[in-house]
Amino acid sequence: MAFGDRVLWDGLDLDVAPGEFLAVLGPNGSGKSTFLNVLLGLKELSGGAVEVGGQPVTSGSRRIGSIPQQKSFPEDTPLRARDLVALGIDGHRWGPRLFGRKKLNERVDTLLEKVGATRYADQPLGILSGGEQQRLRAAQALADNPDLLLCDEPLLSLDLHHQRAVSSLIHRQACDHGAAVIFVTHEINPILQNVDRVLYLAGGRFHIGTVDEVMTSDVLSDLYGSPIEVFRSKGRIVVVGIPESVEHPHGAGHTDALMAGE
Amino acid sequence: MDTTDLFSTIFSFENYAELLPLVSNSIVAGALLGLVGGLVGVFVMMRDMAFAVHGIAELSFAGAAFALLIGANVVGGSIVGSILASLVLGLMGARAKDRNSIIGVMMPFGLGLGILFLALYQGRSANKFGLLTGQIVAVDDVQLGLLAVCSVVVIVGLALLWRPLTFVSVDPAVAAARGVPAGWLSAAFMVLLGLAVALSIQIVGALLVLSLLITPAAAALKVTARPVLTVVLSVSFAMVSVVGGIMLALAGRLPISPYVTTISFLIYVVCRVIAWQRMRVRHNRDAAEAAVAS
Ligand SMILES: Nc1ncnc2c1ncn2[C@@H]1O[C@H](COP(=O)(O)OP(=O)(O)OP(=O)(O)O)[C@@H](O)[C@H]1O
Ligand SMILES: [Mg+2]
Numbered sequence: 001m002a003f004g005d006r007v008l009w010d011g012l013d014l015d016v017a018p019g020e021f022l023a024v025l026g027p028n029g030s031g032k033s034t035f036l037n038v039l040l041g042l043k044e045l046s047g048g049a050v051e052v053g054g055q056p057v058t059s060g061s062r063r064i065g066s067i068p069q070q071k072s073f074p075e076d077t078p079l080r081a082r083d084l085v086a087l088g089i090d091g092h093r094w095g096p097r098l099f100g101r102k103k104l105n106e107r108v109d110t111l112l113e114k115v116g117a118t119r120y121a122d123q124p125l126g127i128l129s130g131g132e133q134q135r136l137r138a139a140q141a142l143a144d145n146p147d148l149l150l151c152d153e154p155l156l157s158l159d160l161h162h163q164r165a166v167s168s169l170i171h172r173q174a175c176d177h178g179a180a181v182i183f184v185t186h187e188i189n190p191i192l193q194n195v196d197r198v199l200y201l202a203g204g205r206f207h208i209g210t211v212d213e214v215m216t217s218d219v220l221s222d223l224y225g226s227p228i229e230v231f232r233s234k235g236r237i238v239v240v241g242i243p244e245s246v247e248h249p250h251g252a253g254h255t256d257a258l259m260a261g262e
Numbered sequence: 263m264d265t266t267d268l269f270s271t272i273f274s275f276e277n278y279a280e281l282l283p284l285v286s287n288s289i290v291a292g293a294l295l296g297l298v299g300g301l302v303g304v305f306v307m308m309r310d311m312a313f314a315v316h317g318i319a320e321l322s323f324a325g326a327a328f329a330l331l332i333g334a335n336v337v338g339g340s341i342v343g344s345i346l347a348s349l350v351l352g353l354m355g356a357r358a359k360d361r362n363s364i365i366g367v368m369m370p371f372g373l374g375l376g377i378l379f380l381a382l383y384q385g386r387s388a389n390k391f392g393l394l395t396g397q398i399v400a401v402d403d404v405q406l407g408l409l410a411v412c413s414v415v416v417i418v419g420l421a422l423l424w425r426p427l428t429f430v431s432v433d434p435a436v437a438a439a440r441g442v443p444a445g446w447l448s449a450a451f452m453v454l455l456g457l458a459v460a461l462s463i464q465i466v467g468a469l470l471v472l473s474l475l476i477t478p479a480a481a482a483l484k485v486t487a488r489p490v491l492t493v494v495l496s497v498s499f500a501m502v503s504v505v506g507g508i509m510l511a512l513a514g515r516l517p518i519s520p521y522v523t524t525i526s527f528l529i530y531v532v533c534r535v536i537a538w539q540r541m542r543v544r545h546n547r548d549a550a551e552a553a554v555a556s
Contacts (some may be wrong), residue, residue: 040439060441068435076483077432078308078492084433091429092442094422124487150439208339 001034002046007204008034012048014199014208018147018178021171021194021244023185023211027242032184033069036150036202039182040064052148060093065146065179067137067154077214081136082108082121088140111139114169116162130157130196142173149173149181155190163190170194187216189236215239285512287406288465292508294413295474296501301420302458303479304496307452308431314351315475317365318374318459321347323468325460326393327379336393337408341460343422348456352449376468385442396519407532409464412457419454425453428489465504470519474500477526481533499529 001008008031016022024032038050041057050057052064065088073079079087085108090097097104112121115135120128125136134157141149149170155163171194173179179219183191188198188211196215200207202223207214214220215237220228224243231238306315323345329336347368354364380390391397397464420427429437430444438444462474478499507522514521 042438058441060437060439062441064439066436066439068439071435073432076307077426078304078483078487078489079432080489082489083489086435087429087433088426088440089431091425091437092440093425096421096424126487137436 001031001038001258002075006127009201009204009206012206016180016182018180019174020173021181021183021191021196022199023183023188023191023195023197024199024201025185025188026206030203032201033152036066036152036182036184037147040066040151062144063146063147065141065149065173067134067141068149069152069184070130070134070137070156072130073125073128077124079125080122081117081125081128081132082112084095084125084136085111085139085143088143107143111143112136114142115139116165130240131159131162135162135166138169142169145171145177147179149179151182152184153186154183154185155185155188160190166192167191192235192237211237265523282509282512285508288404288508289505291406292410292465292504293501294409295462296449296478296504297497298413298416298458299462299480300497300500301475301493302455303475303477303500304482304493305420305427305431306455306475307479308428309448309451312472312476313362313365315455315459315472317351317369317372318344318347318456319463319468319471320369320376322372322456322460323393323461324372324376324379325376326463326468327376327383327390330385330390330393331379331383334440335408337405337412337460339465340393340463341412341457343372344456344460344463345453346456348452348459351448352452368443377489392467392517393463394467394469395467395517396470396522397517405464409461412461416454416457416461417438419450423447423450423454465508465521466519467517470523473519473523473526477523478503481526481530484533499526505530509532 001010001012024035026032030206037157038045039052039057041059041061052061082105086097086104089104089107109118109121112118112148115138117132117135117139120132125133128136134154138151138154141151141154151170153169156167158166167183167190170181170183171191174181174194183195185191188195192211196206198211200214200220200223203225205223207219207223209219215230217228217230220230220242226241226243228239228241230241306312322340322344325346326336326340328334328343329339350368351361354360376393380393383390426437426442427447429440430442430447434444445487458475459471462471466474467471479492479496481499482495486495487493503526506525507518510521511518
């Protein structure tokens with residue numbers, strides 16, 4: 001995949017099975033969101049092919065649930081919290097909502113409860129905080145029982161309690177409903193026990209494997225082209241020494257003791 | 263003109279009972295426009311298209327002026343003008359920023375053309391002025407029929423598009439991911455918007471279309487976020503403005519638009535005050551809760 005002569009990745013051959021949880025990591029601008037957009041059929045690969053559920057991607061699909069990279073709703077949005085979730089169920093249908101409101105409301109209430117949003121279910125969407133809106137996003141993405149779940153930094157602006165709640169909710173969609181989950185994040189620790197494999201994108205290259213295979217000093221040093229230390233402490237992963245710039249992977253990027261994965 | 267004169271120019275209810283039946287067609291037309299304007303306005307607000315409405319209105323005005331000049335149907339001319347404008351906008355201005363510059367270019371051009379056509383026109387000058395600032399046209403049955411047919415098209419069209427159009431308007435990223443065809447929906451909406459603008463011009467005039475397509479919906483959004491209530495309020499506000507405006511205009515000797523715009527403006531102000539009051543109450547309650555908690 002490339003924009004002009006800026007290559008985001010090349011030679012990526014990846015098969016995600018139903019029920020698998022794939023985390024996508026990488027610095028800003030490494031192509032994580034672009035990767036999701038390719039799967040959604042909203043961006044075309046500059047070379048190669050991509051299939052979802054054994055068929056070529058169409059532009060958007062009912063079988064995919066997605067949480068886009070965070071963008072908050074304007075204050076005068078004419079929807080309540082519950083209306084956003086409801087759109088995830090039947091927003092693609094023609095006409096106004098005439099019948100079946102009761103069933104719809106029950107489903108929406110269940111979803112709202114799962115993400116701890118019952119308290120503000122009837123509040124205007126636009127006045128909710130970033131984290132409150134983000135939890136609605138999670139509920140909306142799960143609303144139609146998707147076979148593939150694409151999440152772009154879904155834990156952003158969530159407190160620790162809700163990070164755990166939302167990530168285990170997403171994980172359960174994989175376990176119980178056999179959905180494939182692709183989870184873009186800068187923070188591997190909150191989802192460490194859920195992840196099956198990691199795709200790490202950086203500087204136009206990538207590495208795939210289990211957490212133990214990818215999150216090592218050797219692999220990350222190779223991807224970034226500068227020495228990086230990965231420590232494990234009390235079940236957490238701490239990465240030290242990610243360079244500020246990854247534009248030139250083999251250049252002399254300086255190595256501040258920058259902490260990531262904290 | 264002294265104050266009593268001024269007052270009787272603005273409000274005079276002499277012969278009111280005899281006048282009313284003469285404008286019953288206009289009142290029906292006004293109610294229809296209120297319905298259309300209130301519905302379309304909700305989406306205009308959601309999609310942040312107030313400026314586009316203004317731009318379309320000027321081209322619609324040019325179309326109507328041209329029709330007047332060549333003796334064709336004025337409603338037809340204004341429909342042609344505004345649908346052309348909407349299509350140009352829909353095709354060229356996918357991004358809001360492009361769209362605004364295109365509107366900025368188109369709007370003065372449309373207005374200039376319209377003024378040219380009016381200058382060439384030799385007929386009654388009331389007709390000229392009416393296109394810009396509105397009039398109680400002596401709506402005859404044929405015109406009322408045309409207005410009604412167009413209104414029904416807009417209303418049925420909007421009803422069909424309602425849910426997916428709401429989805430792409432407030433949440434474009436997820437709507438696209440779910441396969442909702444944003445391009446088609448926005449093109450279809452532009453056509454409906456063009457029709458609605460052309461209809462509104464017949465009563466409130468090109469310069470004041472916003473009072474029918476924006477103000478009522480904006481007022482409704484100030485006081486509620488419930489989708490159904492938003493629509494109900496927006497439509498009621500628009501209907502009260504137009505029908506009320508026509509009834510009052512009948513009592514004075516002024517064009518209809520000052521009445522319509524004033525009513526819709528007052529409704530908006532009231533809604534803002536309500537919103538502000540509510541915010542203060544919420545604020546105080548939060549402060550009180552915080553005080554109790556600490
Ligand atoms: N349509 C486009 N045309 C040209 N370049 C693009 C286009 N879309 C994205 N890019 C570039 O591709 C790169 C990857 O963008 P992407 O949004 O996928 O990054 P990301 O990994 O999601 O970053 P972040 O962590 O900041 O979300 C960026 O450098 C961006 O400028
Ligand atoms: Mg991104």
